Amino acid sequence: MNAPHTLEVGLGDRSYPILIGPGLLDAGEAWRPRIHGRHALVVSNETVAPLYLQRVMTQLDGLHAQTLTLPDGESFKNLAHVERVFEALADMGASRDACVIALGGGVIGDLAGFAAACWMRGIDFLQMPTTLLAMVDSSVGGKTGVNLKAGKNLVGAFHQPCAVVADTDTLATLPDREYRAGLAEVVKYGALGDADFLTWLEAHVDALNARDDAIIAKAIARCCAHKAAIVARDETERGERALLNLGHTFGHALETECGYGTLLHGEAVAIGMCQAAALSARLGMADAADGERLAHLLQTLQLPVTPPAGVDSDALLAHMRLDKKNLGGRLRLVLWRGIGRAEIVADVAEADVHAVLDHRG
Numbered sequence: 001m002n003a004p005h006t007l008e009v010g011l012g013d014r015s016y017p018i019l020i021g022p023g024l025l026d027a028g029e030a031w032r033p034r035i036h037g038r039h040a041l042v043v044s045n046e047t048v049a050p051l052y053l054q055r056v057m058t059q060l061d062g063l064h065a066q067t068l069t070l071p072d073g074e075s076f077k078n079l080a081h082v083e084r085v086f087e088a089l090a091d092m093g094a095s096r097d098a099c100v101i102a103l104g105g106g107v108i109g110d111l112a113g114f115a116a117a118c119w120m121r122g123i124d125f126l127q128m129p130t131t132l133l134a135m136v137d138s139s140v141g142g143k144t145g146v147n148l149k150a151g152k153n154l155v156g157a158f159h160q161p162c163a164v165v166a167d168t169d170t171l172a173t174l175p176d177r178e179y180r181a182g183l184a185e186v187v188k189y190g191a192l193g194d195a196d197f198l199t200w201l202e203a204h205v206d207a208l209n210a211r212d213d214a215i216i217a218k219a220i221a222r223c224c225a226h227k228a229a230i231v232a233r234d235e236t237e238r239g240e241r242a243l244l245n246l247g248h249t250f251g252h253a254l255e256t257e258c259g260y261g262t263l264l265h266g267e268a269v270a271i272g273m274c275q276a277a278a279l280s281a282r283l284g285m286a287d288a289a290d291g292e293r294l295a296h297l298l299q300t301l302q303l304p305v306t307p308p309a310g311v312d313s314d315a316l317l318a319h320m321r322l323d324k325k326n327l328g329g330r331l332r333l334v335l336w337r338g339i340g341r342a343e344i345v346a347d348v349a350e351a352d353v354h355a356v357l358d359h360r361g
């Protein structure tokens with residue numbers, strides 16, 4: 001294996017590496033030293049485990065390592081399945097020096113990471129993302145948690161991994177729709193703070209659509225560099241980190257209202273970013289042309305840019321009222337001044353949001 005591309009999330013004595021490259025699952029020498037105790041629990045799901053779990057277990061030879069395979073899907077990212085992780089940890093006699101390894105997409109990473117944050121008030125965990133979305137976003141930064149019926153990620157903790165190991169070879173088996181959902185979060189980084197990156201994405205649409213390995217690897221590295229820098233400056237979302245939520249207040253409301261797993265997270269974020277752009281234009285913050293450019297890029301990547309027909313705007317607004325960024329009972333949204341210039345806007349009038357939700361262009 002060639003040396004992986006390596007980045008660091010700089011958090012003092014909790015700093016950790018992000019390793020990106022092909023062949024990493026089989027290169028235990030690159031990541032196993034990050035596991036310090038005797039116990040490891042590898043949490044995966046019914047789709048990913050048959051593909052990759054055995055290879056990870058081979059690298060854990062000599063440790064007391066167990067596996068837990070959960071059902072696959074956003075609808076299982078809930079407290080009942082966190083409890084399954086606790087039960088597995090209890091069964092193996094996991095002590096405070098145990099490590100949870102999350103092998104899968106963002107659902108497994110968020111859920112297993114949250115279990116690790118809670119078990120004995122916090123044990124190590126290591127992220128092994130196998131989706132594009134998890135490689136560019138969810139495995140980095142330590143946001144862990146689960147959904148409630150009332151809303152996405154309403155229960156969770158900030159708990160940083162001890163390493164992120166992104167074996168880009170695993171993307172070969174990722175279904176096309178999931179790959180494209182990951183591209184939505186890739187586009188997000190350009191939209192929120194890196195206009196040059198968005199222009200680069202526009203120039204490489206054909207390569208992205210053809211799933212060109214080299215272009216994807218470059219995109220992953222650039223997204224991770226952005227996320228690592230933001231997290232290092234604002235780990236617990238007191239300010240700037242909220243920009244990573246561009247499109248998410250709208251998107252999470254859609255995911256919740258449509259039923260978890262109906263719209264993929266990335267698809268909902270694609271729609272949500274377009275709605276945030278439309279609201280920004282309505283409020284006079286940005287040119288409508290920037291929103292049209294963003295929507296065009298997302299459409300060329302075969303992502304949805306408008307909500308499914310028949311979703312009730314009042315219900316969406318009700319979900320948005322429960323968003324974690326809100327303050328003092330008032331909506332607080334990530335909007336923008338144009339491509340690459342996202343901003344947090346407090347006190348957004350519900351009538352303006354409603355108007356955007358009602359517009360099904």
Ligand SMILES: NC(=O)c1ccc[n+]([C@@H]2O[C@H](COP(=O)([O-])OP(=O)(O)OC[C@H]3O[C@@H](n4cnc5c(N)ncnc54)[C@H](O)[C@@H]3O)[C@@H](O)[C@H]2O)c1
Nearest residue numbers: 047072105106107130131133134137138143170173174265
């Ligand atoms: N913590 C964060 O910062 C953060 C950031 C973004 C998203 N998220 C969360 O991440 C979740 C979405 O993550 P996701 O898009 O990875 O979805 P996911 O975890 O549901 O994975 C998508 C699908 O791909 C399958 N899969 C995964 N890897 C595969 C592979 N290599 N080959 C074949 N199939 C594979 C999975 O089994 C699943 O069916 C959402 O719950 C979202 O809220 C969290």
Ligand SMILES: O=C(O)C(=O)C[C@@H](O)[C@H](O)[C@H](O)COP(=O)(O)O
Nearest residue numbers: 137141143152153241244245248324
């Ligand atoms: O890491 C962050 O910060 C993000 O907001 C990344 C988002 O892409 C991700 O979907 C995250 O889970 C959303 O967090 P939430 O706090 O809105 O639940």
Ligand SMILES: [Zn+2]
Nearest residue numbers: 185248265269
């Ligand atoms: Zn997201």
